[in-house]
Amino acid sequence: MSSAPSDRSTVYPNRKTAVAATALWAVAVGLLAGCESGPAEPNATASGRAKATASSGGCLDALRKAKAAVQAAESTDTTWKGPRSGPGAVPGKTLVYVAQTMTNPGVAGVAKGVEEAAEAIGWNVRVIDGEGTPAGIQAAFSQAVTLKPSGIVIGGFDPRLTSQQAARAEAAGIPLIGWHAVSSPGPSTSPRLFTNVTTKVEDVARISADWVIARSGGDAGVVVFTDDSIPFARNKAELIKRQLAGCPGVKLLAYENIPIPDASQRTPQEISSLLSRFGKKWTHSVAINDLYFADAAPAFRAAGRPGAGPPSNIGAGDGDPSAFQRINSGQYQAATVPEPLTQQGWQIVDEFNRAFAGSPPSGYVAPVHVVTADNSGGGTSWDPEGYREAYEQIWRG
Missing domain, CATH: 3.40.50.2300 (Response regulator)
Known part of the structure; x- marks a missing residue:
């Protein structure tokens, strides 16, 4: 947007035209200000923001x-909106969590949630680290199948890397649940997963x-x-x-x-x-x-x-x-944009309980959340309230 001339009387010779031009200028400035509201970048310049605002293709609407x-x-409303009903705890189960790599904080965070929830429901869990390589993940999955657990968690890797091991698990009647295993939440037929736990990518x-x-x-x-x-x-x-x-x-x-x-x-x-x-x-x-x-x-x-x-x-x-x-x-x-990692670990355990009880998956998908210094409250994780109590009440029957 060009700057205003220093002597408007030479451009607008009569008062009516000058008033009209001033009104148009005010509207333009108002539109620009409306696009610039909110946090300002320390390196952004007024001319740069104006240039972006005036660009073609509808950036104003996108903004x-x-x-x-x-x-x-960015809302911090943590009211639990997940399941509140389901089958009571099926006793005596064992899970194996096959991790893509435990150096991935997301994979490790969900593993911690699975362990916590398994203790609450009365099950045993073993974590096997695939160490981030195809060979390591395949070996970890092979070990998991050999252990003959009640269920296996695919923790953060593509099940197609382990198609032979997955086929062995299916043949042995061992249900599989993924975390970030496929692109969408919910059940999967290829590869066969009882459900996949994730936010919507x-x-x-x-x-x-x-x-x-x-x-x-x-x-x-x-x-x-x-x-x-x-x-x-x-x-x-x-x-x-x-x-x-x-x-x-x-x-x-x-x-x-x-x-x-x-x-x-x-x-x-x-x-x-x-x-x-x-x-x-x-x-x-x-x-x-x-x-x-x-x-x-x-x-x-x-x-x-x-x-x-x-x-x-x-x-x-x-x-x-x-x-x-x-x-x-x-x-x-x-x-x-954090995943509620511990909550997803609890969800995985609840989904296995539904599988063992012959019930369908819960269908729950956690909503997205954005954390900044302004809304984190000084915390070190996104851990919504209410899910532990809700799942424990379900499992009590």
Whole structure:
């Protein structure tokens, strides 16, 4: 938007025209102000925000929708909206949790929830670490089947990696429940899962991108970090890219494919390279898992970047304690879209109980939530209230 001339009387020779022009100017300024409401980026300039607002393709509409969605997702209402009825506890069961890698905080957090819930219902649990490699995961799953448990949890990996082991489990009548095993929550026929516990990847991807759009005022240079070896993660990253593209003022600078097991080694090197390539153009980041920012922090610090950004970083899962600590202290992460990891562990145990009792899955899917320093309450996890009591009451029968 061009600046106003210093002598309006030479442009608007009569009062009526001048008043009309002033009114039009006020409307334009009002529209711009409406697009800029909300948190301001420390590196954003007025001219940059105005340029983004005026861009073609409906960024004003995308910005309005993004702000509304983020505001709703930042609500801290923790009223339990999950199941309150189901079969009573089936006694004497044993579960094996096969973990993609226990260095993945999300996988480890859910394992902790499964162990906690199993103790509450009176079952035994064993965790076997696949250590993040196909061979390790296959070996862990083979060991799980050999143990002949009542049920097996697929913790954060693609069951297609273990099709032979899954077939052996099915032949032995051992039900399988996944956590982030396939792209959608609920039952799966290929691979055969009694249910898959996860938030909706579409919702997580959308709100992560919306946070960037809303926080930047529609003017951002973004890097996306993902692990394309995991179909769930690859799908999430593609959905993030698609949502970001809905605002023309938001530019995707780079798409970084870093396998999670390699993140601690590769991420610092990639951060240094990205800072060299993009400099101040890099204003925001979205990662499919918070752990990328744990590994990125030393590189940002070494480069002299402030903890509060730029870039401003959001994790599109899983909301582990270290992510909350970075957010609360303003150190190289501004937000996360956390999974309620402990609650999902309890849900997995309840879903197994339904399977053992011959009942259908509960169908519950946790809603998305955005955590920032403003609404975290100083906590280190997203742990909604009420689910423990609700599940224990169900199991008591």
